[in-house]
Amino acid sequence: MLTNSELKIWLIPNPSDGNQCYCRYCRKVVKASNQKNLHKHGKSPNHVDAVERTKGQVKLTDVRLKPSAASIKKKLDQDSRKLELALSVMCAKNHLPISLMDFLPPILKKFVPESAIVQNMKSGRTKTTGLIRNVIAPAGEEALVKTLQKQHFSITVDEATDRTTTKFMAIIVKYYSKERGKPVDEFFSIPVVTNATAEGLKDLVLEEFQKADIPLKNIIGFASDNCATMAGHIGDVAALLKLVIPCMVVMGCICHSFALCSAAALLPQLATSSIPVLLNSATNYTALLSAVRKDCTSFKNIKLPLM
Numbered sequence: 356m357l358t359n360s361e362l363k364i365w366l367i368p369n370p371s372d373g374n375q376c377y378c379r380y381c382r383k384v385v386k387a388s389n390q391k392n393l394h395k396h397g398k399s400p401n402h403v404d405a406v407e408r409t410k411g412q413v414k415l416t417d418v419r420l421k422p423s424a425a426s427i428k429k430k431l432d433q434d435s436r437k438l439e440l441a442l443s444v445m446c447a448k449n450h451l452p453i454s455l456m457d458f459l460p461p462i463l464k465k466f467v468p469e470s471a472i473v474q475n476m477k478s479g480r481t482k483t484t485g486l487i488r489n490v491i492a493p494a495g496e497e498a499l500v501k502t503l504q505k506q507h508f509s510i511t512v513d514e515a516t517d518r519t520t521t522k523f524m525a526i527i528v529k530y531y532s533k534e535r536g537k538p539v540d541e542f543f544s545i546p547v548v549t550n551a552t553a554e555g556l557k558d559l560v561l562e563e564f565q566k567a568d569i570p571l572k573n574i575i576g577f578a579s580d581n582c583a584t585m586a587g588h589i590g591d592v593a594a595l596l597k598l599v600i601p602c603m604v605v606m607g608c609i610c611h612s613f614a615l616c617s618a619a620a621l622l623p624q625l626a627t628s629s630i631p632v633l634l635n636s637a638t639n640y641t642a643l644l645s646a647v648r649k650d651c652t653s654f655k656n657i658k659l660p661l662m
Contacts (some may be wrong), residue, residue, distance in 0.1 A: 509576025
């Protein structure tokens with residue numbers, strides 16, 4: 356009976372007894388033994404009057420509450436924070452200067468006055484730096500760690516020394532990204548080096564991955580420069596790592612190898628031919644000129660020899 360197109364508009368099961376029929380308009384149990392009696396109730400004067408009285412009423416499901424000022428302000432703040440995060444990601448991902456955020460928001464507010472989200476944003480250089488360090492970086496690190504915990508990857512390491520003579524080791528990971536559909540290189544960490552020996556550097560690399568609960572068996576490749584500490588014949592970092600991860604493939608820097616090969620090839624000819632000397636001098640002069648232009652702001656008082 357409840358499937359009948361005419362009856363199902365007002366006929367429902369009795370809330371207290373599912374075996375009885377209930378009229379939602381008359382709000383009472385309908386005592387009927389067959390479908391004919393139900394149609395008779397639907398045409399009764401009392402039922403018709405009850406239906407007419409409910410036509411002007413608004414259903415509770417149709418009521419739309421007007422949002423309060425507090426909820427509107429909360430939604431606006433959330434949208435503004437999303438915009439600030441998006442701009443911070445833009446700076447970090449595209450290597451843009453963070454000082455750009457001291458000028459970009461005022462420009463947007465001036466030329467997009469109709470947007471309440473833009474007018475409500477409050478993001479400058481200081482806040483953008485905080486968002487990158489405290490929000491974006493931890494989220495990106497967490498996502499990278501979860502990825503490395505589930506799949507194989509290779510690592511590339513290199514030492515560096517800053518102006519305070521503090522030594523660091525940069526660790527880059529390379530893996531196949533299913534989301535991007537291609538191999539990607541991502542920065543993993545840059546710990547401080549306290550022991551610059553091969554044993555100390557090996558322990559430092561393994562410690563970085565163990566702290567993040569990344570299985571060492573997931574490391575399948577190692578790349579570095581060709582110095583004796585990294586890629587020597589005995590007791591270097593690569594050899595020590597292979598003792599821990601036997602299946603790891605080791606590859607030295609091809610650019611370093613090419614540089615050594617080209618330098619060795621020129622040695623016998625430097626004393627007999629002027630062409631290799633000219634090429635070598637031109638390369639060194641160009642490199643020196645580029646370094647001077649990068650470090651100096653004024654060239655008026657710099658006198659360089661003419662070629």
